[in-house]
Amino acid sequence: MIRSAALATALVLAIVPGPSPAQAPTDAWSYAAQTEFQDNVAWVYGTVTGAQSEFGVDCSGGTAMVYFADGLLHAGDTRQGRVALSVDGRDFSREGTFEPLGHVAWWRMDAGDGLLEALRAGRSVSVRGDVNDRFFTFGLRGSSAAIGQVLAACGGAGAGAPVAAADASGLGPAVPRARIEEACRGPFDADGAIAEVRIDGDDAPDFVLDWSRVTCANPAVGRGGGYCGMQMCTLDVYASSTWRPGSFPQPILALGWAVPGPGADHAFETTVPGGACPGGGPCTRHWNWTGGALDAVRTVAAQGVAAPSAPPQPPAPAAAPAPAAPAEPAAPAAAPAPEDADPLASAGIVPGRWTSIVPESAMGFAAALYMDRDGVSMTLACGPQLPGLALGVTAPALQVGVAGFGPGDDVHVRLDGESFRTRFHEDLASGGDPMHLAARWDGQELLLDLLAAGAPVDIVVHPGGRADAARVVATIPGSAADPGYAQVHHICGTGPEPGGPVRPQPGMINDGHAGDWGLRHRTEHFLVPVARSVDRRNGMAFGLHCADDGTPSGHLNPVLLEPGAPRRVTLEAGGRTFVLDGYGDRGGTVSFPLDPALGAAMAAGGEVRWIVDGAPMNVFRTGGMEAAMRFALSGCS
Structure with a gap:
């Protein structure tokens, strides 16, 4: 299940807020190729109860399925039940599977009988499981495009229609090249973009299309053919054992990639940016072939290695030479590294201490940040697009697959003996396990009182939700008299008075x-x-x-x-x-x-x-x- 993200590092700080209970539900749909719990999923958030309610569509086992979560904790076992569901007043109620997983509970149900088409064309959907006493309403703005991406990832299969058996005949370099031609709609340079590899364990060749190495001549499309973001580009993986004519490759976001040598315990590697990594630096994600797709199995931090200026690339098949670029003079031998090349110092951050920062994000919020060089951090933030305070904690031990940490484990923050359970598990793409204080929930004011009093913060993992096996994975110093905390209080106007002076820094809130x-x-x-x-x-x-x-x-x-x-x-x-x-x-x-x-x-x-x-x-x-x-x-x- 998707969850809102709160992540603070010295170089990346982005918070995706959730609406307060008084707000109308959000109606903006999103799509992601991979999250902690799902692959190829479209979703929208709703009102906040214990956590945020959520409604979405994903590609599960080659079939488009609808899911719903009310944001509340429910005990019990997985079972069948009845879900009341309507789109713009049209009744689509049906049987579903209820899965109470401890830290999250959700319904999953078939998307057939016209439901998927109605979700893509409608204005709003209302849903209530048999454990709820009211309906939850979600907007459908952007649902058509987002659900369309899910269906494309399902090989074009509609609701309830399993993907046909793979037919690898005809898979070759011409297949990904045709995809580049379709995206660029004209001339392009794709030197080294298509590589023949061996990933899925059979004897037939597989292919990787690296969109970072594609440049379309059409300026409306440009670099990456529309498949590159601010940092990462999509890798399209064509596996011979699952590809068939008319199907779609597996998309993976990355900075770079490689295929490991013989004897490796994984089939594929990607390089991901610092926000996804323990310690805040670029790192490597390992993938294994699971019979139908590549699945991420672990994230390996690059100890003491800075972000590469160009990601590693595997050998590519021969391609036609690209047009020569205009000649440019040689680059200078060196340039001065600002602040002794220390990115923390250049951001005004002192490791191991609290500070106040104004992030690059155009959202424009203030934040108090603690960060050390071991990858432990904590932020307290507020801004005009956040309905309340937000608290986030990160630590290397909170990476899924690291030190046995997994989706079934709970994370708490503990101050002066008082324990507060986190509301959401983080998406694998950003790392860390956040807590959101956007909604007013029991214990928030107590937590803020303890923070303002300067209580140290223990980050505690409960394996499998068991408090008797709790272990402290990091401790963060308290914030008494901290100007960063004072800045947040000054702008947000909520919570207890801090002990120290207010030292606000102007940011997007007051800039023009x-x-x-x-x-x-x-x-x-x-x-x-x-x-x-x-x-x-x-x-x-x-x-x-x-x-x-x-x-x-x-x-x-x-x-x-x-x-x-x-x-x-x-x-x-x-x-x-x-x-x-x-x-x-x-x-x-x-x-x-x-x-x-x-x-x-x-x-x-x-x-x-x-x-x-x-x-x-x-x-x-x-x-x-x-x-x-x-x-x-x-x-x-």
Whole structure:
């Protein structure tokens, strides 16, 4: 089951809030290829009870199934029962299987007899299990596209229609290449994107399509053919034992991938970013073939290894040579690493102590953060898009598959002898086990009192839910007189008074805009004024700031690059091309000195384009350029 995520690291801090009981249920559907409990699932959240209610569709055993969770704990055994269900008043009630799993309870039911079609076309669905005394209502905005992705992952099978037996005849490099042609809708460069591998244990070749190595000439599509996000790109895995004509590959999000050598205890490896890893650094996820798909079996932290500037890639079959890119001068030998190349220091974070930060996230919330170098962290956050306070804890021991930790285990935080059970288990993609305080539940005010009094926080695991086997996996110092906690209280206006002074930092909450530019007095990683224009197709940002030495500078964020590592940046504006010597800066950013002619060209042309492999990967609008430059660059030397 999907669960809202609260994760804090020095480089990534993103909270997905849930509505308070007084709010209308959310109606925005989402899709994920993999979560802790499910693969290929579309879902929507509803009102908060004990936790958030949830309704969705997933691909289970090759069949589209509907599920519902009321957010409450239920005892008992798995059984059959009756679910009352209607879409826009049309009755679709049916029998379902009720699964009370300890930390979560949900109904699963067949999606046939027109239910799936009604969910994709309707406005709202109301559902009540035989354990509930009321109906739960969920919106259906975006359900058609999200459920469509589930059906595609099911091989195009409809509700209740199992996927046909695999037919591997005809599977070859032409199959993934046809998928690239369909996505790019024109010329493309896919050098090294298609690799022949052996994954599923039979003698026939399997294939991996790495979308990070695809660039479409069509600027509306660009890099990745639409299958790349801000950090990771999709890997399409074609296994010969399950592929058949007309079916779809298994999608996996990753930075990079590899096939291990002979004798390895796993079939496939992916590199994932720091937010998914113990200790906050990039790490490797191992996958095994389970007969129908690749399943993640463990996450291995890369001890003391920084994020690679380019992910490892396996050998690829020969491909036609790509068009030559315009020649560029050699990159500089080195660039100064800011703050001694310590990303924590560059974000104003002192390991082992509490601090207040303003995250890069455009959500604009304040946060108090504790983080140490062993991967233990805790955040307390509040902002205008969060209906209340949110608390999150992470620790390496809370990674599924690490030290025996699994979905059946419960996680508590314990302060001064008082224990508070976490409400949700985290998605595998982000790591850690969060607690949300967005809803007012019994014990929240007591927990806040203890935090404000400075009580240390024990993170405790109850294996299989057994309190008698509880073990402390980490301890976090208390927050008495902590300015970070004070900042959260100051902005949120709730909870007990902190013992220390309020030292708020301005963030998105009080910052403004100039045309297409957001103006921030500081960000999580830049402690100076920053103006940013965002490509809203994927969240990539082009920014202006003063470098540590006072140089007027531009930057692109996020870019996976080691601090200090050289990176050539090519920009187009006002009909001119600018080739700039950039370097890895703080918090996943590439920075470069700002050419005065570039600033004039951006102001005149109305946009700037980031060119990668000869094609525009991102387009940033620059209306309001003069005001943005005054805000961000007036303090430069």
